[in-house]
Amino acid sequence: MADASFAYLSFLLLLLLPPLALLLILYLIVRPRPVRVPIKNRHVFITGGSSGIGLALARRAASEGARVSILARSLSKLEEARESIRLATGIDVAVFAADVRDYGAVRKAVEEAGPIDVLIVNQGVFVPQEIEKQEMDEVRFMVDINLIGSFHVIKAALPGMKDRGNRGPGSIALMSSQGGQVGIYGYTAYSASKFALRGLAESLQQELISQDIHVSLIFPPDTDTPGLAEENKKRPQLTSIIAASSGAMKADVVAKKALNGIKSGSFVIPCNFEGLLLSIATAGLSPQRSFLMAFVEVVAAGPIRFLALFFHWDWYGKIEKWHAQQKQ
Numbered sequence: 001m002a003d004a005s006f007a008y009l010s011f012l013l014l015l016l017l018p019p020l021a022l023l024l025i026l027y028l029i030v031r032p033r034p035v036r037v038p039i040k041n042r043h044v045f046i047t048g049g050s051s052g053i054g055l056a057l058a059r060r061a062a063s064e065g066a067r068v069s070i071l072a073r074s075l076s077k078l079e080e081a082r083e084s085i086r087l088a089t090g091i092d093v094a095v096f097a098a099d100v101r102d103y104g105a106v107r108k109a110v111e112e113a114g115p116i117d118v119l120i121v122n123q124g125v126f127v128p129q130e131i132e133k134q135e136m137d138e139v140r141f142m143v144d145i146n147l148i149g150s151f152h153v154i155k156a157a158l159p160g161m162k163d164r165g166n167r168g169p170g171s172i173a174l175m176s177s178q179g180g181q182v183g184i185y186g187y188t189a190y191s192a193s194k195f196a197l198r199g200l201a202e203s204l205q206q207e208l209i210s211q212d213i214h215v216s217l218i219f220p221p222d223t224d225t226p227g228l229a230e231e232n233k234k235r236p237q238l239t240s241i242i243a244a245s246s247g248a249m250k251a252d253v254v255a256k257k258a259l260n261g262i263k264s265g266s267f268v269i270p271c272n273f274e275g276l277l278l279s280i281a282t283a284g285l286s287p288q289r290s291f292l293m294a295f296v297e298v299v300a301a302g303p304i305r306f307l308a309l310f311f312h313w314d315w316y317g318k319i320e321k322w323h324a325q326q327k328q
């Protein structure tokens with residue numbers, strides 16, 4: 001009897017040994033090291049902070065005790081946003097009217113705002129269309145605002161961020177999209193502009209780690225915002241059909257996930273369950289600070305790839321069916 005339970009126990013131990021060893025190894029090697037980025041009493045600067053996800057982020061950061069600045073093009077929308085944040089939280093945010101395509105204007109705004117602790121590069125535009133129908137000026141519009149605009153904002157903010165003194169860890173967070181993890185029908189330009197942010201972010205993290213600045217990439221699914229309402233007016237049917245593979249979210253929930261991810265120094269920040277699957281499927285060579293998430297990535301890589309192929313089976317089936325219906 002005692003022998004049997006001893007054999008059973010040894011068997012259990014033997015079974016547990018490999019995963020425990022893997023966990024230990026990952027615990028020892030994950031780099032960069034985990035970090036906490038505080039928000040309270042710090043300067044949080046949010047581009048595209050007058051609407052949708054950016055506005056929800058600004059409201060949340062203000063209610064958590066941050067000093068908040070928001071930047072966007074339209075001064076009237078900025079002032080409306082300031083008023084709505086004041087109503088919700090009793091706190092005043094600073095507003096800056098500038099177009100991220102205008103480097104000079106962005107630099108001036110950032111200088112006026114003062115040194116930034118947490119920079120959230122969130123401005124973005126999306127005009128879905130098949131490339132054959134999309135004009136080049138619309139392609140440029142998305143690349144200029146989503147990608148080049150992000151360079152302008154980061155370059156303008158960096159000198160001040162480097163001089164944070166001993167105010168603690170800094171953060172630069174970039175708003176990508178699940179369309180920045182997987183290409184979607186109708187998003188050739190949009191996805192390209194968002195995929196590009198990943199290369200920017202991975203390189204940037206290596207350049208800034210010695211300055212205690214931590215980079216995050218946020219990957220929301222379709223999110224209920226004024227921007228999405230506009231997009232929906234012209235979205236190709238197939239874009240909506242495929243994007244529906246991931247659940248839609250409220251801006252405030254995305255903002256909460258994003259801010260929590262920033263505070264915990266996560267490099268990749270998924271926002272819903274499908275996003276979590278996507279982030280494991282596309283982990284690639286992105287940094288991973290959490291040994292537990294690293295464990296999940298290592299163990300789930302194969303099965304998740306298998307699952308991903310089923311998504312493609314589904315998507316290509318839907319594309320085929322849609323074209324068959326058009327011919328009728």
Ligand SMILES: NC(=O)C1=CN([C@@H]2O[C@H](COP(=O)(O)OP(=O)(O)OC[C@H]3O[C@@H](n4cnc5c(N)ncnc54)[C@H](OP(=O)(O)O)[C@@H]3O)[C@@H](O)[C@H]2O)C=CC1
Pocket residue numbers: 047048049050051052053054071072073074075077098099100101122123124125126145149175176177178219220221222223224225226227228
């Ligand atoms: N909603 C969604 O389904 C999803 C959105 N995202 C991303 O989240 C981010 C925010 O999206 P969402 O909240 O929906 O968008 P909204 O259209 O609701 O808000 C966009 C914000 O960006 C500002 N903005 C746009 N262009 C510029 C510019 N050239 N210079 C400065 N500010 C600018 C807008 O103000 P103004 O027009 O006055 O300049 C506004 O404050 C984007 O990067 C988007 O790609 C990612 C996944 C899903």
Ligand SMILES: CCCCCCCCCCCCCCCC(=O)[C@@H](N)CO
Pocket residue numbers: 126177178179182184220221222223228231242243244245246274275277278281304305307308311
């Ligand atoms: C293992 C595999 C898991 C797969 C889950 C796949 C789900 C993919 C759905 C992608 C949705 C893209 C929405 C983009 C939203 C956006 O950015 C626009 N609204 C413009 O703002």
